[in-house]
Amino acid sequence: ELREALAKLRLNDASLHFEPETSTALGFGFRCGFLGLLHMEIVQERLEREYGLELITTAPTVVSEVMTTAGDIVRVDSPAQWPPHNRLEELREPMVQADILVPDEHVGAVIRLCVERRGVQKRLLYTAHQVSLGYELPMSEVVADFFDRLKSVSRGYASLDYHFIRHEPADLVKVDILINGDQVDALAVIVHRDRCERRARELTERMKELIPRQMFDVAVQAAIGSQIIARQTVKAMRKNVTAKCYGGDVSRKRKLLEKQKAGKKRMKQLGRVEVPQEAFLAVLSRGDKD
Numbered sequence: 001e002l003r004e005a006l007a008k009l010r011l012n013d014a015s016l017h018f019e020p021e022t023s024t025a026l027g028f029g030f031r032c033g034f035l036g037l038l039h040m041e042i043v044q045e046r047l048e049r050e051y052g053l054e055l056i057t058t059a060p061t062v063v064s065e066v067m068t069t070a071g072d073i074v075r076v077d078s079p080a081q082w083p084p085h086n087r088l089e090e091l092r093e094p095m096v097q098a099d100i101l102v103p104d105e106h107v108g109a110v111i112r113l114c115v116e117r118r119g120v121q122k123r124l125l126y127t128a129h130q131v132s133l134g135y136e137l138p139m140s141e142v143v144a145d146f147f148d149r150l151k152s153v154s155r156g157y158a159s160l161d162y163h164f165i166r167h168e169p170a171d172l173v174k175v176d177i178l179i180n181g182d183q184v185d186a187l188a189v190i191v192h193r194d195r196c197e198r199r200a201r202e203l204t205e206r207m208k209e210l211i212p213r214q215m216f217d218v219a220v221q222a223a224i225g226s227q228i229i230a231r232q233t234v235k236a237m238r239k240n241v242t243a244k245c246y247g248g249d250v251s252r253k254r255k256l257l258e259k260q261k262a263g264k265k266r267m268k269q270l271g272r273v274e275v276p277q278e279a280f281l282a283v284l285s286r287g288d289k290d
Contacts, residue, residue: 079188
């Protein structure tokens with residue numbers, strides 16, 4: 001059904017591109033190409049409203065090059081394909097040449113945005129009341145929400161054009177998200193090492209807000225390999241088992257609480273946590289402020 005719906009949408013939207021994809025956590029699906037987050041939201045809304053489909057959207061990814069210790073160059077387009085750390089020799093991320101045209105009163109905000117996204121300035125030209133900026137930016141910083149943020153900081157006046165130039169060595173790491181000890185590959189992200197801890201804290205805090213409370217504590221962790229770098233806990237729903245104890249020996253209350261604690265422990269061993277769609281969408285957004 002999803003393949004037919006996407007094929008019909010592409011008849012009147014030539015910018016939509018899709019190809020089959022398989023995920024360990026989510027099963028079969030499609031990798032889609034959009035013009036930006038707004039275009040993605042419009043396509044998702046049309047698929048849900050016109051075709052009655054329930055969709056899960058994951059974070060956008062770019063094709064990186066990985067040189068292994070054996071000397072092979074592997075093209076990786078999702079975190080699930082990331083090789084083990086002991087086999088990595090060099091990581092190369094795609095870079096783009098971004099040409100931005102913006103009114104001169106907004107040039108400071110645009111430069112700050114480009115610096116936040118690890119951009120390197122190559123050109124700055126003033127022509128009348130317009131400024132032409134040239135930046136080299138990592139493609140991973142552009143494909144997510146760069147265009148939306150650019151429009152926001154320039155009040156809609158800035159224009160953007162970019163094209164791929166090369167792959168460049170970078171210190172990238174894969175941040176895995178674990179829900180109750182189980183790795184969810186659709187939530188994994190590839191980030192620069194300098195920003196991995198901040199990004200990990202953002203993701204775990206958002207997961208804590210979005211994952212519904214269970215009858216047991218749910219641990220939300222972010223990890224690089226076997227090292228946990230951030231953690232949040234979704235507290236369990238708890239019944240007041242001592243409500244009817246109006247007095248008497250304190251050991252009776254303690255016994256009831258210990259019994260409840262043992263029951264929660266059994267639930268945690270057997271229980272499963274369903275990750276809502278909003279949690280996958282949280283990976284798309286960032287904590288940047290205007």
